[in-house]
Amino acid sequence: MTEIATQPNDVLAAVKFDANGLVPAIAQQHDTGEVLMMAWMNAESLCETLTTGRVCYYSRSRGGLWRKGETSGQTQHLKDLRVDCDGDTLLLLVHQDGVACHTGRRSCFYRAARDGGLVEIAAPEVSPEALYGQKHG
Amino acid sequence: MTEIATQPNDVLAAVKFDANGLVPAIAQQHDTGEVLMMAWMNAESLCETLTTGRVCYYSRSRGGLWRKGETSGQTQHLKDLRVDCDGDTLLLLVHQDGVACHTGRRSCFYRAARDGGLVEIAAPEVSPEALYGQKHG
Numbered sequence: 001m002t003e004i005a006t007q008p009n010d011v012l013a014a015v016k017f018d019a020n021g022l023v024p025a026i027a028q029q030h031d032t033g034e035v036l037m038m039a040w041m042n043a044e045s046l047c048e049t050l051t052t053g054r055v056c057y058y059s060r061s062r063g064g065l066w067r068k069g070e071t072s073g074q075t076q077h078l079k080d081l082r083v084d085c086d087g088d089t090l091l092l093l094v095h096q097d098g099v100a101c102h103t104g105r106r107s108c109f110y111r112a113a114r115d116g117g118l119v120e121i122a123a124p125e126v127s128p129e130a131l132y133g134q135k136h137g
Numbered sequence: 138m139t140e141i142a143t144q145p146n147d148v149l150a151a152v153k154f155d156a157n158g159l160v161p162a163i164a165q166q167h168d169t170g171e172v173l174m175m176a177w178m179n180a181e182s183l184c185e186t187l188t189t190g191r192v193c194y195y196s197r198s199r200g201g202l203w204r205k206g207e208t209s210g211q212t213q214h215l216k217d218l219r220v221d222c223d224g225d226t227l228l229l230l231v232h233q234d235g236v237a238c239h240t241g242r243r244s245c246f247y248r249a250a251r252d253g254g255l256v257e258i259a260a261p262e263v264s265p266e267a268l269y270g271q272k273h274g
Contacts, residue, residue, distance in 0.1 A: 010253055011254070024161055024175060033171070035163060038161060050250060080249055080250070081250040083248045085239065089174075089175040089245070091172055103222050108226070109221050109228040112220075113141070116145070118151055
């Protein structure tokens, strides 16, 4: 699995973190274009992502680094990293092992607006129990 | 141009707006998969987007509704709207008239991490002056 790994200094300098020290990061499957998820990074997780080539977010609920796939095995391998015009959003082009969503679906964006409501347009590919054992999270 | 327009009630109920009443919205060109930009919506702009089929954001800098393309002509036509598993991020599948970025580029994500720095991987397709007249914004 080819991953990019680079020195993070100039990238970090270009990113405008918010008042909480975070920046939103969109993960997109690099070859199919599927948008998989959006999560947050702080400077440390961005630095780790760039230097290791494995995507690491910052978990706002847990208040710490979230190495994607560490528990579930559903790792994201960094293929390219883009910074937007304002420096306040990141686009990660990744190879997603397995599924991105904690529900067992490939993408977190599996509910679509239809006729005033939301309908599920994708089914789980794996059960959350298989990903996380008894603990679902 | 076929746009979706729907009643927003159940969609609004499923969205978890943050402490500022906002939710991040990713815009993706519906047929090519290109991620164009990320901006924010409040309940009013989301409601307007769903009922009109034209994408309307909330401008944090201006503190008001931002009907994409109202000044520049670079309208986004809504093709589909997705809500993520946690209800705290939206994915808009759109048809982008012209360019999404205020710099005149198709996508806002035109800077890529390379060898520790950032390089521009896309050139402007139109000048900001042509989009906005003398005022660039």
